[in-house]
Amino acid sequence: MPxxxxxxxxxxxxxxxxxxxxxDLDQWATSPGVVLQKHEGVLPYIPRSxxxxxxxxxxxxxxxxxxxxxxxxxxxPTAPSYTFNFWPYCETFIYFSxxxxxxxxxxxxxxxxKHGVKMLGVLIFEGxxxxxxxxxxxxxxxxxxxxxxxxPNSNQTLPVSPHYARLLAELAYQRGxxxxxxxxxxxxPGGVEQARALTLWIALLEQELKRKVGxxxxxxxxxxxxxxxxxxxxxxxxxxxxxxxxxxxSFFSNYTWPHPYPSxxxxxxxxxxxxxxxxxxxxxxxxxxVDVWGRGSHxxxxxxxxxxxxxxxxxxxxxxxxxxxxxxxxxxxxxxxGWSWAAxxxxxxxxxxxxxxxxxxxxxxxxxxKKGEPPCEHGAFRPLVAFFPRLPPPDPAxxxxxxxxxxxxxxxxxxxxxxxxxxETGWTDVDKAGSIGxxxxxxxxxxxxxxxxxxxxxxxxxxxxxxxxDAWLGGSSLVVSVSVLGSDADDAxxxxxxxxxxxxxxxxxxxxxxxxxxxxxxPVDADIGASVKSLAPDLxxxxxxxxxxxxxxxxxPGGWTELLVDFTLAAATDIAVLSxxxxxxGFTCEDPTQPVAFTLTVGALSVSANPPSPRHTxxxxxxxxxxxxxxxxxxxxxxxxxxxxxxxxxxxxxxxLTLTSPEDTDAAWVLDVHPAAPTFSxxxxxxxxxxxxxxxxxxxxxxFVGTTGLDGRANRFYVDPACLPPELKDGGVSKARFYVxxxxxxxxxxxxxxxxxxxxxx
Numbered sequence: 083m084p085x086x087x088x089x090x091x092x093x094x095x096x097x098x099x100x101x102x103x104x105x106d107l108d109q110w111a112t113s114p115g116v117v118l119q120k121h122e123g124v125l126p127y128i129p130r131s132x133x134x135x136x137x138x139x140x141x142x143x144x145x146x147x148x149x150x151x152x153x154x155x156x157x158x159p160t161a162p163s164y165t166f167n168f169w170p171y172c173e174t175f176i177y178f179s180x181x182x183x184x185x186x187x188x189x190x191x192x193x194x195x196k197h198g199v200k201m202l203g204v205l206i207f208e209g210x211x212x213x214x215x216x217x218x219x220x221x222x223x224x225x226x227x228x229x230x231x232x233x234p235n236s237n238q239t240l241p242v243s244p245h246y247a248r249l250l251a252e253l254a255y256q257r258g259x260x261x262x263x264x265x266x267x268x269x270x271p272g273g274v275e276q277a278r279a280l281t282l283w284i285a286l287l288e289q290e291l292k293r294k295v296g297x298x299x300x301x302x303x304x305x306x307x308x309x310x311x312x313x314x315x316x317x318x319x320x321x322x323x324x325x326x327x328x329x330x331x332s333f334f335s336n337y338t339w340p341h342p343y344p345s346x347x348x349x350x351x352x353x354x355x356x357x358x359x360x361x362x363x364x365x366x367x368x369x370x371x372v373d374v375w376g377r378g379s380h381x382x383x384x385x386x387x388x389x390x391x392x393x394x395x396x397x398x399x400x401x402x403x404x405x406x407x408x409x410x411x412x413x414x415x416x417x418x419x420g421w422s423w424a425a426x427x428x429x430x431x432x433x434x435x436x437x438x439x440x441x442x443x444x445x446x447x448x449x450x451x452k453k454g455e456p457p458c459e460h461g462a463f464r465p466l467v468a469f470f471p472r473l474p475p476p477d478p479a480x481x482x483x484x485x486x487x488x489x490x491x492x493x494x495x496x497x498x499x500x501x502x503x504x505x506e507t508g509w510t511d512v513d514k515a516g517s518i519g520x521x522x523x524x525x526x527x528x529x530x531x532x533x534x535x536x537x538x539x540x541x542x543x544x545x546x547x548x549x550x551x552d553a554w555l556g557g558s559s560l561v562v563s564v565s566v567l568g569s570d571a572d573d574a575x576x577x578x579x580x581x582x583x584x585x586x587x588x589x590x591x592x593x594x595x596x597x598x599x600x601x602x603x604x605p606v607d608a609d610i611g612a613s614v615k616s617l618a619p620d621l622x623x624x625x626x627x628x629x630x631x632x633x634x635x636x637x638x639p640g641g642w643t644e645l646l647v648d649f650t651l652a653a654a655t656d657i658a659v660l661s662x663x664x665x666x667x668g669f670t671c672e673d674p675t676q677p678v679a680f681t682l683t684v685g686a687l688s689v690s691a692n693p694p695s696p697r698h699t700x701x702x703x704x705x706x707x708x709x710x711x712x713x714x715x716x717x718x719x720x721x722x723x724x725x726x727x728x729x730x731x732x733x734x735x736x737x738x739l740t741l742t743s744p745e746d747t748d749a750a751w752v753l754d755v756h757p758a759a760p761t762f763s764x765x766x767x768x769x770x771x772x773x774x775x776x777x778x779x780x781x782x783x784x785x786f787v788g789t790t791g792l793d794g795r796a797n798r799f800y801v802d803p804a805c806l807p808p809e810l811k812d813g814g815v816s817k818a819r820f821y822v823x824x825x826x827x828x829x830x831x832x833x834x835x836x837x838x839x840x841x842x843x844x
Contacts, residue, residue, distance in 0.1 A: 134655050142366070147172050148178050153179055165512055175200070261301055264284065267306050351368060386449055486554065486559070585661070601643060721842060727840075765789065781823075818844060
């Protein structure tokens with residue numbers, strides 16, 4: 083995370099990040115002072131909207147990504163680490179580790195939920211040492227005293243307790259994730275009896291998850307033990323693992339299948355009589371495993387993953403894909419000469435999106451088929467996203483959309499275009515990861531903005547990348563480089579192109595506000611505007627776009643410019659429409675017959691719902707108090723401790739009353755309390771050493787300390803002595819003032835007048 087200093091000792095929350103045993107889980111739940119209170123700092127899940135667009139999603143398979151990065155919990159807050167940035171193509175994400183109970187870190191859950199993606203933890207049993215806990219899971223914790231049945235029963239079978247189902251559901255609710263992958267890679271000593279009891283326990287877990295977490299919650303079964311209790315991976319759905327799938331939400335097959343198996347799995351499901359099932363099982367509920375590391379996976383994994391996915395065939399066959407170990411791009415390359423984050427990003431983009439240059443060849447290493455498996459042709463390389471539709475984030479009318487184009491890593495930190503922090507080692511903060519602009523990669527698709535549609539010259543070429551050197555907010559920005567050929571056309575003195583940046587789900591007849599912050603460099607004069615267009619070609623849809631003047635005449639710092647527009651979609655449908663937000667770029671150059679190049683740096687893009695009417699009183703979040711609790715540990719630094727603060731909602735100036743009589747039907751005021759009213763996304767923390775007697779504190783000159791978001795707790799920041807500036811870290815100052823600065827879910831940095839401070843004596 084962006085945090086000042088080195089050698090931090092307390093970046094990890096005191097909340098248990100995972101559990102090594104069920105005993106540990108019980109001890110945590112029953113420890114004095116433990117309160118199963120929801121972590122409000124984790125963004126809750128909101129599903130994506132059904133959208134009117136060019137694709138029929140109802141019969142297509144989905145993508146699940148299972149993240150086994152170095153065994154889990156290896157992201158470093160003070161160094162660049164692997165992050166995932168292809169959420170628009172993903173439906174479910176599993177944060178995997180080999181601990182008994184894996185809890186997804188808060189930032190990963192927030193990052194997934196921003197895009198409407200579900201985040202799952204893992205319950206895993208591996209090896210003979212887990213036999214006892216496999217049984218304990220079913221019967222619950224047992225007392226140490228002598229106990230037994232009141233009367234003997236010769237027909238007694240293994241009972242099933244809801245204890246751990248309830249506790250795991252409570253844990254998912256508290257930490258803000260959406261369910262579990264159930265990975266039983268250990269044989270069940272109780273054979274058929276224990277296997278049958280386990281299927282009942284799965285049903286109890288799914289019920290508890292849906293009751294506590296919500297109807298979207300999942301209990302996913304991994305293809306492992308079978309009905310006789312033996313550990314026998316099937317690589318497909320069949321009769322000896324079917325009883326485990328039926329009470330589950332979904333099924334994750336092993337990945338060592340021969341290529342006929344996906345089709346056999348689909349045929350098997352379609353042959354089932356589901357008339358007695360509690361809910362129909364769909365082909366898309368079957369996630370067929372593909373290992374990016376290639377361990378027995380068809381096609382050899384890596385850049386050859388497309389060979390396996392072509393047999394799963396999400397588009398036509400309708401099966402889903404469970405992609406395992408996608409961190410391969412980082413782990414397999416990080417020790418090679420010349421490796422860097424930029425080199426990884428290029429490699430990662432190739433696997434997922436294809437080459438940056440159109441038509442560029444991607445060399446796929448050869449892979450021999452398994453013994454006895456006939457060879458099959460797969461053709462040239464296809465990126466992973468070629469098999470899955472791009473899905474927009476939740477409707478901005480329900481959850482405001484904001485991105486500062488951060489992949490979740492960086493080396494600097496900017497606040498309103500001003501650099502407040504720089505690190506030689508870099509940082510990782512998945513909580514801050516947003517969309518990288520899903521319509522500009524692998525390359526932007528420009529189009530002439532020509533009312534007549536008769537411009538014949540070639541559309542300018544463009545490339546896109548993430549810059550870590552300059553940003554409006556956060557650690558990075560989107561850079562789009564445009565190359566324009568010379569033209570002899572009579573109207574070439576002024577040319578205009580449309581640059582789509584981000585897909586959206588937009589509901590007709592609702593009013594939205596779009597903000598784009600950018601800057602331009604290059605030998606062109608440009609007239610740039612923000613706009614929104616429909617991506618549903620068969621739908622008669624049009625946008626009414628209105629320019630909104632800036633609220634201040636003062637220019638933005640760092641040469642940035644903000645564009646504000648209000649827009650409404652007119653369409654003959656009540657379903658959200660797949661749309662694109664972007665820039666309309668009209669440009670002139672000195673000699674249009676000569677080629678020219680220019681660059682757009684986009685620092686932020688946000689879309690949110692406007693108030694229902696101009697009469698509504700606009701609400702804005704503010705911080706109203708801050709508090710510092712010093713560490714109770716002896717001999718710690720006097721400024722080590724926990725900052726907390728309170729937030730509230732402001733309503734602006736009190737309006738003059740205009741009521742004409744007691745019978746006036748107009749309310750004196752109407753509040754803007756619709757669901758998407760502004761809230762805080764994260765907070766920046768600063769500190770100012772005592773300036774001396776008679777001198778004034780100034781928040782603008784305070785030293786940046788760090789940001790929130792690592793521990794999933796709301797309105798809280800642990801002050802480690804390592805993150806203090808030298809004049810405070812080394813002592814000798816009698817007092818310090820901490821400032822807490824809020825950043826809203828629309829990317830607005832709250833004015834200092836609406837922030838808070840707390841003074842601490844040293």
